[in-house]
Amino acid sequence: MGLANEAYITGVGQSEVGVRLTRSPMGLTKDAIMEAIADAGLTLDQIDGVASYPGKSHGYLGFSPVGVDDVIEQFGIKARWHFGGGEIPAQLSAIAEAANAVRTGQARHIICFRTVYEAAAMSRPEEFPALQRETVDGFSQWTAPFFAISAACWVAQYAQRQTKLYGMTREQLAQVALNATRNAYKNPRARAITKEPLTMEKYFSARMISSPFCLYDCDRFTDCSTVIIVSAGDALDEVSPNPVRIAASAGKVDRWSWDQPELMACYPTGEDLWKKTDYKPKDVDTVQFYDGFAFFPIGWLEALGFCEMGEGHKFIEGGTRIAIDGELPLNTGGGQIGAGRLHGFGFAHEAATQLRGKGGERQIPGDPKVAVATSGGGPLAAALLLARD
Amino acid sequence: MNPPRPRPKLDSDNRAFWTGGADGNLNIMKCGDCGEYTHPPRQICRHCQSENMAPDAVAGTGEVDTYTINYQPWMPGLEVPFVIARVKLDGVPDVILTTNIVNCDVEDVDFGDKVKVTFEEQNGIWFPLFEKVA
Numbered sequence: 001m002g003l004a005n006e007a008y009i010t011g012v013g014q015s016e017v018g019v020r021l022t023r024s025p026m027g028l029t030k031d032a033i034m035e036a037i038a039d040a041g042l043t044l045d046q047i048d049g050v051a052s053y054p055g056k057s058h059g060y061l062g063f064s065p066v067g068v069d070d071v072i073e074q075f076g077i078k079a080r081w082h083f084g085g086g087e088i089p090a091q092l093s094a095i096a097e098a099a100n101a102v103r104t105g106q107a108r109h110i111i112c113f114r115t116v117y118e119a120a121a122m123s124r125p126e127e128f129p130a131l132q133r134e135t136v137d138g139f140s141q142w143t144a145p146f147f148a149i150s151a152a153c154w155v156a157q158y159a160q161r162q163t164k165l166y167g168m169t170r171e172q173l174a175q176v177a178l179n180a181t182r183n184a185y186k187n188p189r190a191r192a193i194t195k196e197p198l199t200m201e202k203y204f205s206a207r208m209i210s211s212p213f214c215l216y217d218c219d220r221f222t223d224c225s226t227v228i229i230v231s232a233g234d235a236l237d238e239v240s241p242n243p244v245r246i247a248a249s250a251g252k253v254d255r256w257s258w259d260q261p262e263l264m265a266c267y268p269t270g271e272d273l274w275k276k277t278d279y280k281p282k283d284v285d286t287v288q289f290y291d292g293f294a295f296f297p298i299g300w301l302e303a304l305g306f307c308e309m310g311e312g313h314k315f316i317e318g319g320t321r322i323a324i325d326g327e328l329p330l331n332t333g334g335g336q337i338g339a340g341r342l343h344g345f346g347f348a349h350e351a352a353t354q355l356r357g358k359g360g361e362r363q364i365p366g367d368p369k370v371a372v373a374t375s376g377g378g379p380l381a382a383a384l385l386l387a388r389d
Numbered sequence: 390m391n392p393p394r395p396r397p398k399l400d401s402d403n404r405a406f407w408t409g410g411a412d413g414n415l416n417i418m419k420c421g422d423c424g425e426y427t428h429p430p431r432q433i434c435r436h437c438q439s440e441n442m443a444p445d446a447v448a449g450t451g452e453v454d455t456y457t458i459n460y461q462p463w464m465p466g467l468e469v470p471f472v473i474a475r476v477k478l479d480g481v482p483d484v485i486l487t488t489n490i491v492n493c494d495v496e497d498v499d500f501g502d503k504v505k506v507t508f509e510e511q512n513g514i515w516f517p518l519f520e521k522v523a
Binding site: 134135136137139140141142143144145146147148149150152153154156157158160161164165207208209210211212213257259260 | 391394397398400403455460461464467471484487488489499518
């Protein structure tokens with residue numbers, strides 16, 4: 001039985017993960033929802049809440065083609081609570097908000113989803129026109145005029161600091177992608193993204209994007225929907241066994257900017273997470289860290305206290321420590337570099353999958369009980385602490 | 390030949406920053422009450438919430454805080470490689486500008502390099518770029 005005033009992940013689902021899929025965004029969302037509610041042992045009429053990040057992106061539908069409103073309407077959900085928006089700490093904060101909702105009795109079972117369609121949208125510009133703007137404004141006016149168009153250029157500068165101040169080498173950085181593709185190769189859902197594990201030789205033969213990042217340090221546009229079901233602690237008698245408790249969450253930002261702060265928001269967020277739980281870093285069995293760019297997991301390792309500041313690249317050196325059979329398995333499903341840019345929700349999906357022992361060929365050994373899932377980089381940062389207790 | 394730089398949309402917050410180069414000035418918004426700078430520019434001080442704000446022509450010198458050599462042509466015709474850097478401005482605490490380091494080989498840029506502003510004008514916008522101080 002669950003604890004009242006607690007929130008649990010009771011089911012997870014995922015559509016096909018592909019590049020330039022032809023199935024519609026709502027079709028993919030349906031596939032993920034149906035798999036998740038079946039996993040949870042629920043039916044659609046038991047769902048009374050819906051959450052997503054960042055809500056429907058009307059300006060460029062490939063980024064987020066399905067909104068919370070669409071899901072309520074499409075699936076006939078009588079929503080007592082719903083939420084969809086981007087001005088929250090990061091992608092996984094939508095799940096943290098759903099957890100708060102079930103803890104306070106506002107809903108019993110919430111569908112949390114993130115549907116991405118960036119690869120398909122780019123291949124069908126007549127249906128998904130690219131954003132055409134005469135001018136830049138908001139944050140992008142401080143970067144785009146200098147041809148720092150992509151977040152790759154912004155994050156590369158944080159990574160370059162690690163290189164210059166702490167001596168990170170490209171061989172060390174490469175371990176993020178090598179580990180990701182090795183794990184993705186064991187993940188049946190990642191077949192379209194990783195055809196074979198990356199080698200160090202191939203890594204070094206790739207073209208540079210923005211130093212120190214080469215092509216393999218960047219995730220790639222993907223089409224997919226990922227769903228997490230969040231249920232109230234006093235509703236666990238309605239679901240399948242094997243729930244995972246959302247033990248804590250954090251999302252702390254000191255300055256909302258990609259270039260003004262000295263440190264990315266993962267640092268204050270990591271510190272804040274441990275203030276909200278009795279668990280300690282040493283209790284964690286696996287970590288699923290956002291890897292839109294390969295430097296992010298290094299930052300999260302430091303931020304969450306798995307190593308000292310400036311030591312993250314040494315922690316992953318050689319890759320054995322972060323491997324599936326290592327002391328702290330990282331991105332066991334392949335992360336975004338290996339399994340596609342699911343935009344944050346994949347990390348919660350994989351953390352829950354591992355804690356429930358459903359990782360199949362990529363299942364970590366032993367009896368894992370505690371995991372951390374994170375999302376975001378720059379001023380975006382969210383962390384979830386998941387526990388099977 | 391590079392494509393035009395993406396053009397900022399001018400408004401009452403940012404106009405002094407993007408047009409100051411016409412007078413050779415790098416303008417950063419400064420509070421007349423607490424003396425602190427607010428960047429990105431706002432008409433309300435982010436430190437004391439005073440509305441006594443005005444653009445301040447700062448020295449225009451600084452140093453490279455961090456940088457990246459960009460190899461990816463993000464737009465058709467974009468000439469690569471080039472350097473994107475974050476510059477810490479002298480006399481302007483806690484303000485960073487994302488910019489380009491120009492007029493030198495991309496391999497010649499490093500942390501702590503002393504740089505000074507040089508403006509590139511396109512259709513009334515004065516983009517503040519930086520070059521190494523000899």
